[in-house]
Amino acid sequence: MNRRKFIGIAGASVLVAGGGYYLCSDKNNFTRNDVKKSSSIKTPLSNDEREILYLASLAPSGHNTQPWFVKYIEPYHWVIGNDKTKWLPGVDPTQRETILSIGAFLQNLEYAANNRGYDCHFDILATRNQDENIMDVKLIKSGIIHHYNIQKIVQRRTVRSNYLTDALKSEDVDYLIKEEPGSIHFISNTTKEYGWLNEQTIEANRIQSYREAAQKELANWIRFSSKDAEQYRDGLTTAGMEIEGIPGWVLRNFYGKSAVMKNSFRKESVDKVRKQVSASAGWLLITSKDISITSLLETGKRMQRLFLKVREKAIAIHPMTQILEESPTNQTLHQSIGISDPVQFILRTGYLKTYPPPVSLRRPVERFVRH
């Protein structure tokens, strides 16, 4: 065999081996559409109960931990619980965000129940963010259906990329905030406060990326492979983080927890945040009247009511909570933006040209109902 022929055969073999590897690799991002519907776990839930709880679980949560569970007491009577194993002590040591997320779950639950002709009777049980039993819920068939377009719950999603910088139309801002006077504040990209929020979001992300407890916690909630995504049905997937194409393929096949702790990963994450904040129409801030658990649950519900309204206006929302989670930035927040009530959510916002479908995963209802 001459030298040329040998190189030709060797090159072809490498290509075949590479192609073979690619064919056996984790080729696509695993998304909500890939989930198989069937479940072998049995519960006493009726179809209505199951559907209402499924829609409730489409609520957003920090790192998509889904920190709720449901104690089944009797038909149409549940206690909504706080799942300690899903807390994020590295970034949320007081469980503030856990309670806000449970608030969002309760808002979805209420809309879904009303749409099926049930009134919700809520009785708060918790007095602290750490209590296990949060809310007693009874669904009473009222006969009066308060229609709610369930597609708003199904289609809602966090969007992180491709924001336009066009100003929000004043009628759209009105639509988003008029029913929540004094507690939702729009900060447009023409103001000085906007510049402060952009810079401090980058700074807070930089601080957080180099804080070991926070970074380790993040590593534990990233589901790099499709196999992990399908098994856990929670956390941050490559699809949820909007990492597509070759970068997504590389992450799914070659990355794991240890990669997240490398300086290169931390630097890339901060660079990504810098790019994200460089494009938006502004920020939406949500405040609460105090920091009691009742107010936090109400604020989580308020955030969800807002989040469910934006898609129909082609407006995206991206919660970026690091300013609130890191003390150097949190300490100067209120003075710098001139708001005195406690800020609970910092949401980047802007129009999109095309609105992507929801991709984040949820645990099946059977896995979070205890009976």
Ligand SMILES: Cc1cc2nc3c(=O)[nH]c(=O)nc-3n(C[C@H](O)[C@H](O)[C@H](O)COP(=O)(O)O)c2cc1C
């Ligand atoms: C309290 C809270 C804090 C959040 N903080 C962030 C954040 O700092 N950065 C981010 O990219 N997403 C954040 N999110 C969005 C979640 O990651 C997102 O809701 C979750 O991954 C599920 O995705 P979905 O909203 O598309 O269903 C937050 C959500 C909530 C409710």
